[in-house]
Each structure stands twice: as C-alpha cells, then as structure tokens.
Amino acid sequence: MVAAATGFGLLAITFVGEPGVSLAAAQSAVIGLDVSGFNSSIDWKTVVSGGAQFAYVKATEGTGFVNPDFAAQYDGSYQAGLIRGAYHFALPNVAGGAAQASYFVANGGGWSADGRTLPGALDIEYNPYGAECYGLSHSAMVSWITSFVDAYQALTTRWPIIYTTGAWWTTCTGGYGGFAGQDPLWIAGSTSPGALPGDWGFYTFWQYASDGTFPGDQDTFNGATAQLLRIATGR
16 A cells, blocks of 8 residues: 555455465456555456556645545446455554544445445554654554544444555554454455454455556455455345
C-alpha cells in the first residue's frame, strides 16, 4: 500500500491456501488489485478482461486526506463488474482509532449489502513519515487498532479486513493474536505470504507484488469466487 502523495466476521468456509502457497498458485487463483491516487487513470474494462475479479481502492488516510480519485476508481471498478472495497491508511499518531474509522466511513469506506461491496480494510503498516510504530507501545497500538475495528463494526455492522505485514505486526503489536477470530487478514509478502502474524491460521487476501498485470498492487483471494461473494454479502 502507499501513503498519501500529500503528506467481517469470519465466515464458515474452507480456504484453499496455506502460508507457504507459491506465487504461481496465487496468480492462477481469484486475482485482483488495490489502487490509490497514484493510479489516477485506470481502464477498468481492460482490468476485467485481464482476469481481475476484485479491487480495493484507497479512500482515506488519517483524518485529513481523501483520495481525490476515489469516487472515479471505486465507481469505475463497480461499473466494470468487479467486486470492490475501500481501504484506509492508518496514521495512529495523528488521531484515535475511532475517529479515523468514522472519517473513513464518512468518506466512502462504508459497506453496503449490494452483494458486490467488500468490508472496508484497515491498512496498518510501516510509517512512511517517521517512527516505524508511530511512537506507540505494543499495548497502545493494540488499543488503537481495537478502537478502529470496533468503531467500524458499530458503524457498518461488518468487521474490517486488516492489512499488514508479518514483520510489522510482530514489531509493533508484539504479535498480538486477539483479532484473528473476527477480522480477516490481508497479508503483504513479495514471494509468499510467509509466517502469518498473531493467531491468524490463514489469510483471506495476499498482496504479492507492487506491480504486474494490473495497475497498482497485485492481489489474490484465498478461496473461490463464491466465497469472495459470501464475504461481500456478509452471509
């Protein structure tokens, strides 16, 4: 994921992958992409014809930035036939988790029961502007994330996806495992998902490359299309 240019409950389904799944396997599965304002012009019909089935679009960052291309990207992906979702880039040092969840939902990050909208995602990772863990202790970071996910669920009825890397999660939360029973994991790793953080036993999405067939980052869903649709519908 990228920072700004300017400064679901788990479902009773069986996932096909394991932490060591190969890149080749990922690319042959249900594939998608995630984009931000750095990908301002996207031909969504070409994306669909290339085999993508889902897209995540950056909506917000902190409590002071909205992706200026969000509406065009979010609506464009939907009109092209993709299952779409929005994500929020967390800045835990600038405002509380609940405040950022509210900002996210107010600026496009909500969820609708239309069958093609995924729960919003919390992008919590390396700080592009300063201290790796945003100056927070393990317990403070866990409290911040808890505040965000609880507020998002209260506002939308869905638990958000959590996007992170295994190394960052271990460093900045101490390997906390308390979200594994409610928040699906979106893991980032360039050659494989690697060892999963916390107590997550499987990942739901894997971001496996920062460029490739599609604009933005390249992703795969750890399951079949019918399972992806079940996450969108919340059933």
